Amino acid sequence: MDQLLQQLINALSLGGIYAMLALGLAIVFSIVGLINFAHGDIMTFGGYGIFLSMVFGFPPIAALCIGLGAAVVMALAMERTAFRVMRGADVISLLITSFAVSEILKVLFQNGISARPVPISFPAAWSGSYQIGGMTIGVAPTASILVTIVSLGCLTFVLRRLAIGMAMRAAAEDFDMLRMLGVRANRVVAAAFAISGLLAGIAAVIWTAQRGSVDPMMGFFPVLKAFIATVLGGLGSLGGAVLGGFVVGTLEVLTQAFLPDALAPYRDAIVLSAVIAVLLVRPDGLLPARSGARS
Amino acid sequence: MTGQSDTVLDVEALDVRYGPVRAVRGISFGVARGGITALLGANGAGKSSTLMAIAGVVPVASGRVSLFGKPTAKTTPDAIVRSGVGICPEGRRIFASLSVEENLIVAGTAVATPQVAATRREEMMERFPILGERRRQLAGLLSGGEQQMLAVARALMGAPKLLLMDEPSLGLAPQMVDTIFSIIEELQREGISILLVEQNAALALEVANHAVVMANGEIAGQGAPADLAGDTLLKSAYLAA
Numbered sequence A: 001m002d003q004l005l006q007q008l009i010n011a012l013s014l015g016g017i018y019a020m021l022a023l024g025l026a027i028v029f030s031i032v033g034l035i036n037f038a039h040g041d042i043m044t045f046g047g048y049g050i051f052l053s054m055v056f057g058f059p060p061i062a063a064l065c066i067g068l069g070a071a072v073v074m075a076l077a078m079e080r081t082a083f084r085v086m087r088g089a090d091v092i093s094l095l096i097t098s099f100a101v102s103e104i105l106k107v108l109f110q111n112g113i114s115a116r117p118v119p120i121s122f123p124a125a126w127s128g129s130y131q132i133g134g135m136t137i138g139v140a141p142t143a144s145i146l147v148t149i150v151s152l153g154c155l156t157f158v159l160r161r162l163a164i165g166m167a168m169r170a171a172a173e174d175f176d177m178l179r180m181l182g183v184r185a186n187r188v189v190a191a192a193f194a195i196s197g198l199l200a201g202i203a204a205v206i207w208t209a210q211r212g213s214v215d216p217m218m219g220f221f222p223v224l225k226a227f228i229a230t231v232l233g234g235l236g237s238l239g240g241a242v243l244g245g246f247v248v249g250t251l252e253v254l255t256q257a258f259l260p261d262a263l264a265p266y267r268d269a270i271v272l273s274a275v276i277a278v279l280l281v282r283p284d285g286l287l288p289a290r291s292g293a294r295s
Numbered sequence B: 001m002t003g004q005s006d007t008v009l010d011v012e013a014l015d016v017r018y019g020p021v022r023a024v025r026g027i028s029f030g031v032a033r034g035g036i037t038a039l040l041g042a043n044g045a046g047k048s049s050t051l052m053a054i055a056g057v058v059p060v061a062s063g064r065v066s067l068f069g070k071p072t073a074k075t076t077p078d079a080i081v082r083s084g085v086g087i088c089p090e091g092r093r094i095f096a097s098l099s100v101e102e103n104l105i106v107a108g109t110a111v112a113t114p115q116v117a118a119t120r121r122e123e124m125m126e127r128f129p130i131l132g133e134r135r136r137q138l139a140g141l142l143s144g145g146e147q148q149m150l151a152v153a154r155a156l157m158g159a160p161k162l163l164l165m166d167e168p169s170l171g172l173a174p175q176m177v178d179t180i181f182s183i184i185e186e187l188q189r190e191g192i193s194i195l196l197v198e199q200n201a202a203l204a205l206e207v208a209n210h211a212v213v214m215a216n217g218e219i220a221g222q223g224a225p226a227d228l229a230g231d232t233l234l235k236s237a238y239l240a241a
């Protein structure tokens, strides 16, 4: 029972990170048709933002905020320098552009900072644990779940209640029509990138707080899982991205906890096989985007 | 005879191309201030292409479009709309996954301050009571006629001086077609100039004060509706394509 609850918390915590990354990918994809392969580098950049501000002596909380800001700035800079000129290009051209952006950033991280992990020393309390009803629960996974819930709640509010959020939903449906209502395309696209950057920054905060280090590949593997989550949930579907993130996170934690040691090397293969099995039954994903939403 | 003050839209020798296809070939016409110009012609004649070029959505290959006396070269659709143009495009293109009210909120974001937009939303729901009744419903669940009203209301959120309408009556029940046409006349009485693309030539000629007939990307003829109604030219244009 204890074991199961702990694994549940781990699953929600990891799933939440994947969900936020997947959501960032899905928001951008739904509006500009870009599958942003460099999304992981936004997360990594956020991680380095935290690292560098700690090096420069900022207190941990301030460092986390700077990391968030760094991720937002990186996402906006990417859009402005690389993707805006490619607006309207086909999915493949955009994907290849994002590969290039990703490679450039990785080289900059490796040569500008370090190819190896750099440590971040957060207060010891953050990696501690607490007792509830005789069960030991980690502080970091709990905080991670709370942050995820608050973030998803805020995002829902923005998309449902604020005019800019409604404009983003409208843009996902028919971008040209939005412009025929006088809305400046660049603002909506920038807002989408800013939100995706913020979500990647939050993922970076949770990730580094739990692991205590940053390396040039930090964002790569979680975003790879987030890609799988978006496809599993239904490419371009925001609800699907969140659901997919939690499913992939849960599968990963469960296979890690309960798979016999002999099968451990096949963990990812087993998770991916499960995803493929789902896609065989539901080719458009668990919660498909509305059909014909993008022209 | 000052062209600036008596027309809101001037199209001169407009060409629209899609790759090698010349969809619109050197056409010239205008919309008088406070007037309705009907743009008629068979399917594929180039009416929508003309409208989209005026709106800045498809590029002007050559020629000139002037709105309110100013050339629109290299202007983006959003800037054209903010200069006082409302657009009801072909197929209505309402945001189906947004509620009726959300469609209007989005339409108000760029063309009015939040307070003005809120007031106009209420005006729209009074003018089109069905939209008020269904304000929380998904726009995709409205009937065709209701969707067209939403498309008109959406285009009016910026209080435009010129309205571009592409086949607003297409696919609607006869009674709804009448409603749409009476809305068009009402808008004109309020001082809005209108460029009306229509398949329903008879009704369009009734409300228009100038008519332009297109065939194969060119203008087959233009003039006062009374001269064109029942004209062989009009019939041949519809049979052409």
Ligand SMILES: Nc1ncnc2c1ncn2[C@@H]1O[C@H](COP(=O)(O)OP(=O)(O)O)[C@@H](O)[C@H]1O
Residues within 6 Å of the ligand: B018, B021, B023, B041, B042, B043, B044, B045, B046, B047, B048, B049, B050
């Ligand atoms: N996006 C496009 N790409 C290529 N050809 C197009 C496109 N849109 C319209 N056309 C062509 O341009 C011509 C005029 O079309 P259109 O302006 O839609 O006519 P109408 O509105 O009078 O029916 C047609 O031959 C049509 O096939």
Ligand SMILES: [Mg+2]
Residues within 6 Å of the ligand: B044, B047, B048, B049, B090
């Ligand atoms: Mg047409």
